[in-house]
Amino acid sequence: MSFLASNLRLLRKQKGITQSEMAEQLAVQRTMISAYEDGRSEPKLLTLQKLAEILDVGLDELIFHDIEKKGRKASQKRKLNILTIAADEEKENILLVGQKASAGYLNGYADPEYMEGLQQFQIPTLSKNASYRAFELAGDSMLPLVPGTIVIGSYVDQLHQIKSGKTYILVTQTEGVVYKRVFNYLEDNGKLFLVSDNEHYKPYEVRGDDVLEVWEAKAFISTDFPNPGDKKKPLSLEDLGEMIQDIQADLKRIKG
Structure with missing residues (x-):
């Protein structure tokens, strides 16, 4: 047809x-x-x-x-936007997108003047073979990372490089700036499945061609120190396996 x-x-x-x-x-x-x-x-x-x-x-x-x-079949193959960076004495700085700045970031992410207005810093221990950006979390959907935590991500220039089960900061036309655990179904239906580590938030999908930027989470900065008695813990491989099975079952229901 x-x-x-x-x-x-x-x-x-x-x-x-x-x-x-x-x-x-x-x-x-x-x-x-x-x-x-x-x-x-x-x-x-x-x-x-x-x-x-x-x-x-x-x-x-x-x-x-x-x-x-069905969305763009080949969207996972396309390269994302050319990255606007800030440099100081030939060293690339990390730009900080705070909670208040995140709304304007959708319009200014490609504008050098907007980028110059963001706070900048460097972390010498990060690999020099990547470009980094920092985003401040606004909600509690990714506990144990609390609101105000700064997540530092390395730039991913092609959607097909997204690895299912890893956490990413996505800059999207429809959802704005979000930090989620991402499952890559671009080859099947042109979409990404976004999951919160906080089970009180429902997963949802975004189309690959809605994504403007992708940053793979590499580090975080927080003033909230972990409590040894806190029951919150990172997802285990077993948790991830169960999550993937649930997602696959949801996708089957959606297709049905």
């Missing part, structure tokens, strides 16, 4: 391209673009290839994959 017409219309709008602009790039009449999107006409192979290039999509996905319902 071909999803060409609906995919063309959806991807064109997501890219912010008008029918007239697309027609100009293809050197055809605007009415021809309308015909493609209505299913009244199908483009020739050379035109298809150019459409795929303009829309940044593979031919197979463009023609045979229902992007509107």
Whole structure:
């Protein structure tokens, strides 16, 4: 079954391209673009290839994959945004995104002037082969890390590098800045499954193409010292195994 017409219309709008602009790039009449999107006409192979290039999509996905319902099939392969960094004497600084700054980060993450306004610091023990950013936690969804804890993450430049069961800071268009345990189902349905370590918070999904930045958690800074009598403990391998089984069962129910 071909999803060409609906995919063309959806991807064109997501890219912010008008029918007239697309027609100009293809050197055809605007009415021809309308015909493609209505299913009244199908483009020739050379035109298809150019459409795929303009829309940044593979031919197979463009023609045979229902992007509107299933999300981008190839989203796990795409590279994320070019990272804006801050340097001091040729050493890269760690930028701190506090709770108050996290809302503005969605609009300023690619703006060098915004980045210069954030607090900066360095931790010499971290590997020099990665870029780091620090985010202050706002809630208690990832206990035993309490609100106010600063989580330091290393930059992940491709979504397929996300390892299921690890914790990440995700910067997303729909959920903002979140710190969660992530399970990677991009290859299956183009989505990531986000799980809180605090069982009182329900897991949820985000689409791969909603993700702007990914940071793998590497360290944290907290003024809350652990109490030996505290019953809270990190997830064990057995806990993770049970969590994965529950997630798989949930996904089966969703697909059903």
